[in-house]
Amino acid sequence: MGEQKHSRREILDVMDKVEIAAVATSAGDKIRNRMMHYAADENFNVYLATMKGDPKTVQMTNHPSIALLVNQAGGSINESKEIEISGKAVFVRDEAEREHALTLTAERSPVVKYMVGTGNAGMLDCIKVIPNTIKFRIFSEIVQGMPPTVLEFPENQRVVSDWQLVKTKMKNWVMAVRVPFLTASLVPVLLGTAIAWLTAGSVQWGLFLLTLVAGLSIHIATNVLNDYADHKSHNDDVNQEFVRPFSGGSRVIQLGLLTPVEVLTGAVFFFLLSASIGFYLVWATGGYWLLLLGAIGLLSGVFYTLSPFNWAKRGLGEAVVGVNFGALMTLGAYYVQTQSFAWLPVITSIPVSLLIFAVLYINEFPDYSADKQVGKKTLVVRLGRKQAVMLYSLLMAGSYVAIGVGAAVGVLPLLSLMALITLPLAVRALQYARRHYGNSFDLVPANALTVTIHLATGLLLTLAFVWQTLGNAGIVYVALTGAVFLAFIAWMYRYIERQKNIFFGLKQAIGSR
DSSP states (O other): OOOOOOOHHHHHHHHHHOOEEEEEEEETTEEEEEEEEOEEOTTOOEEEEEETTOHHHHHHHHSOEEEEEEEEOOSSGGGOEEEEEEEEEEEOOOHHHHHHHHHHHHTTOHHHHHHHHTTOGGGEEEEEEEEEEEEEEEHHHHHTTOOOEEEEOGGGOOOOOHHHHHHHHHHHHHHHHTGGGGHHHHHHHHHHHHHHHHHHSOOOHHHHHHHHHHHHHHHHHHHHHHHHHHHHTTHHHHOOSOOTTTSSOOOTTTTTSSOHHHHHHHHHHHHHHHHHHHHHHHHHHOOTHHHHHHHHHHHHHHTSSSTTTOTTTTTOHHHHHHHIIIIIHHHHHHHHHHSSOOHHHHHHTHHHHHHHHHHHHHHTSTTHHHHHHTTOOOHHHHHOHHHHHHHHHHHHHHHHHHHHHHHHTTSSOGGGGGGGGGHHHHHHHHHHHHHHTTOTTTTHHHHHHHHHHHHHHHHHHHHHHHHHHHGGGGHHHHHHHHHHHHHHHHHHHHHHHHHHHHHHHHHHHHHTO
16 A cells, blocks of 8 residues: 655645644653644744743743644544644744744634733743654544655754753753742841941941852752652642742742752752851851851751651741741841841841741742642641631731831831831732632732832831931932832832733633633
8 A cells, every 4th residue: 555645735734724732842751731722834833822931831942842733623533634743842032933923823822812912922932843743644544554644854953052951951940949039038138237237337248248148048948949848749749720930839840840859959059058158157257156047047948848847837837937037037147247146137127027928928829729738738728718818917017017116116217117118019919819819810919019028128128227327428329229129119010010900801801702
């Protein structure tokens, strides 16, 4: 029986008629599949579009080998046709090609159509699948033993350079350490150093930088080790409600971007780096009490999700994070500069502690079902999402009460009241939490606002102490810095509201179809 051949035009016609393809990508030792709208050009380049940061996009561009399956059902099974496409996935960078690709995919995908039509195409990632091999089969021919029609594209064969592999691995590690959330360790170090500047009259900048690196390292180590522990407990595997980047971990293991061994090794490295810097600071300053502060921080990070303590599982993780990334780091940064303890950094850190507690806490709402399923009894799991909103409200309110009372009794500089500028953001976050505590997607503005409030409030408190130190001599510096902070707060609020409106409109548009 001779080989059955089909033309390129016939294959393209099938692809024109079928709007959705099964897209398979590699995730470590697993294969992940997803149905996606696509469009193809005359050269069989296939275009996909999805929201920026979509795990599928991250996955297919880090492991560029990709396979698509297009199936056209016929009047009978004998008439059914399928096209198997194997190739490489790359981001579309050329603006003209990107615009053309989005125009094509908008004809098929309601999501892309809405985003392009509302002027929000910039929020989409556009991916091109460059084919290596295409196989076309018809069921009636398969059962007769006829081979598929095969199109080869040798001109598309590419060799990935070692440098490209290194850059990809570095990008994966940036994702693993969750850079946007490192502000949790930045704020207390800045605040503690600013208080020490007021008390001691000077700052040892070399020691400050080392303290900052040590704080960031222990934070990174804790994040990465948490990913490893949640992988071992299958927490991240069963988590279907997570909303990146606020919950569900970095997903680097689940997406096959880093192996569990790599993640564990990275955690150990950053813990050792933090400990090494800590020992050096003890030697350089003669402040042996730093050993105690460092040991508390190290043990808190290691056993946040590991036995035998597993603070998160016991419902103590939120408090441990609040103390460590509030009072402990603020006091530690102060001690490095002054080699002494004082109550001022501890009291000043109360709103920072409460707010970082709130950041972790609100991010646990989307993880509720998965945490409950694997026995990770966080406070949200113990209280239930509806009741947990009350504690979130108390945390947010408590941070502002602490600032107001501190300034009123003279413990904090009067200028600390600048931090109350973020209060309207807190009110908005509470509104979202009360309305959408059970809907992870709609809760996202509360997640984003809480992170913004923690960062902005902490920086404004720091600025108040810097202003107190510099006095009138620093009025220009403080005014300019304050203006930047205010612009940042306003920009973040507008950005979050814009994102919320876009996604709400998208839900309405798709839901009405």
